[in-house]
């Protein structure tokens with residue numbers, strides 16, 4: 001049997017995969033079983049932020065694997081502590097909780113917001129989390145419910161209570177929805193899965209001010225936007241705000257599973273021993289990998305992300321059949337006059353791997369993609385769009 005046949009026979013049918021089997025990679029280039037090379041403009045959905053098999057990252061992980069690979073959270077370990085310190089320094093947050101995925105980071109954010117509210121107000125009804133339409137927050141029952149898209153609210157019910165939805169970029173509507181039972185507002189600065197939609201600056205600032213006034217916690221879901229993706233360490237740092245809780249995952253460990261929930265001043269001491277946990281959370285090998293990538297996300301590197309973003313936008317502005325380009329940094333959505341899935345299939349044939357988001361083509365290249373690779377990928381993408 002071929003890999004594809006074995007996969008189809010033995011793996012649960014939850015993914016519509018492209019007919020490509022990737023076997024190795026280096027930098028921004030992935031190689032399939034026939035030796036064909038592809039420039040990866042999706043980086044495993046924003047995960048491989050330093051591309052495939054980055055030497056520094058792989059060495060850091062391997063070294064940790066050969067030193068101590070797992071201890072459980074009953075004991076202290078070095079890489080996790082160092083990582084938490086550097087994340088707090090770079091984000092302005094005060095404490096971190098480590099899990100293994102974006103959904104798990106958001107579960108932690110939801111639990112923390114409710115515990116903060118209950119501890120402070122002793123009103124069990126003050127538990128509602130407001131999220132935005134077109135958001136995406138994960139696949140667990142709570143984070144599916146938090147996801148502001150009706151298509152996700154079928155099949156798996158009953159869903160947990162305590163979520164409400166507001167349209168993005170409509171502050172008055174959001175305010176109407178925020179009655180006395182709301183404990184938190186959760187949002188992505190750029191909605192990724194929902195179609196690479198950036199929230200407007202005014203809306204973000206108004207939500208932040210309103211949250212502060214009403215002691216409603218502001219949770220920013222940086223699972224996709226975080227770790228340099230938008231040209232800042234975290235996307236909220238493009239604005240004059242400071243969230244109470246930040247969740248992140250995807251790119252943080254450069255290709256290994258990690259989710260982090262970070263707490264600001266108000267929520268730093270909300271979780272207490274026994275109130276939350278995760279067996280694999282803060283796994284030393286994963287934390288060592290994360291440390292090796294997070295350390296390199298300095299201002300100079302992040303300026304490079306912004307420059308690459310500008311290059312992509314300039315190329316698309318000259319490209320016919322492009323209706324609009326949305327997003328920030330190296331998280332961009334392209335609306336064209338054509339079918340995005342067909343465009344992606346043609347790009348794959350020609351050796352480029354883009355993503356889609358709703359009706360758009362979505363680009364999430366490795367942040368360290370070389371100028372040469374980026375040019376080659378954009379030559380092919382624009383050619384296919386113009387065809």
Ligand SMILES: *Cc1c(COP(=O)(O)O)cnc(C)c1O
Nearest residue numbers: 101102103136137138192223224
């Ligand atoms: C991908 C994503 C998630 C879910 O992350 P998983 O690691 O798949 O659980 C949550 N929120 C946002 C914004 C995402 O992009």
